[in-house]
Amino acid sequence: MQVSMTVNGDKVTREIEPRVLLVHFIRENLGLTGTHWGCDTSNCGTCVVLMDGQPVKSCTVLAAMADGHDIRTVEGLAVGGTLDPVQQGFMEEHGLQCGFCTPGMMLTARALLDRNPHPDDAEIRQAISGQICRCTGYATIVRSVQWAAAHPLGAQAEGDAAGAEESTSEEVTA
């Protein structure tokens, strides 16, 4: 069957089998391997992408079901070469170790901040509770999302790279 959808702003059309899952469509058919494929059972959340702005587990959505919808993957977070504040936050606050859960974590964080620009730590933890970081780096992930909330335009736009540096050294000494 033929499916068409918008992925990171680009219209894509492919011929696929109906049983192809969205995660494999994105990785294999579109070659966008930033979306990771983990447990296959909608438990780990590494395959999270945004579908019409909402985080969904793409291992449990058929590509056919995404036909006509708007998909955003981690490759679509940076705009015009500038990293999304969430990506900057993960750098500034060491939000990743092995990086396997990171794309899904960042997309869920983006969706959360779009809805709730100033979440508290409990709200962030709740938002990412369907996603597993096997390095157990949750504390730094929460701090990374808080960094993005505090810098909605990113570090460069606000000219406060120094501020970001400060918070990093703070964390190191903590």
Added chain:
Amino acid sequence: MSGPKGWTMQIPAPFDYERASDVANALTLLERHGPESRIIAGGHSLLPMMKLRLARPEWLIDINDLAELEFIRREGDQLRVGALTRHTALLESADVAELFPIIRDAEQVIADPVVRNRGTIGGSLCQADPAEDLSTVCDVLRAQAVIRGPDGERIVAMSDFHRGPYETAVAQNELLYEVRFTIRPRSGSAYEKVERRVGDWAVVAAGAAVGLSADGTVEETAIGLTAVGLDGTVPEAEAVLRGQQPREDLFVEAARIAAAACHPVDDQRGPVDYKRHLADELTRRVLRRACARAAGAKEG
């Protein structure tokens, strides 16, 4: 099918896919494609079962475009919830929180926020997993299921909706359209679940609803348990409270009866004794909370 480096992917067996344009069209497609066709909504129960070959439909009929099935509407003394209403919408509804706090209690512990963006009330009820939280919730609220089929609409009480594990009153050529909850004055409800980890199926969960009369005595009550092999609610336990002022010793007695009436099985989630203990303790807790909520509820 194998993925990169030859890793094995879990992929459903081949099937054909068609997207329904409205409810009438969905019913036509069910009729046309016959017994091996299945409705898919959120897909978070069906797709995992298809990956494991526990379900192997030849046709999937996708109803996600059916906006007419996605609503939470207060009409007269009823709250009407469309079958395609997502868990997230139920969790965020002010009407649900005010009128049926048990739904909110349960939604907070169903899977996780990302899964709740996709999963639907209709899918949960039609999947009819014995550990499904919303099945207990709907039993306890004595909800009604509105089912559409080729011959029109029929309304089925929740007590007749569930026919057993993974079996419901919805026939192959029918579709669950909506769930109706009756709004009662001076009522309260609550749900509590013990799970091995956040987002897991219940080891055991309990739900209770009460309606008080003007003088504060219990007029109507329902007690249900999840994942312990109970068919519907527990009338013997409910009888303990009916006509009485809510009291701790009655909660204890009702909970004791409910725990004795259920049929837990020994499995990876725990032994029978532990589950029975949970059934007892959780029933007491939800009765306390439901009665407190009813006492604080609006008069009408």
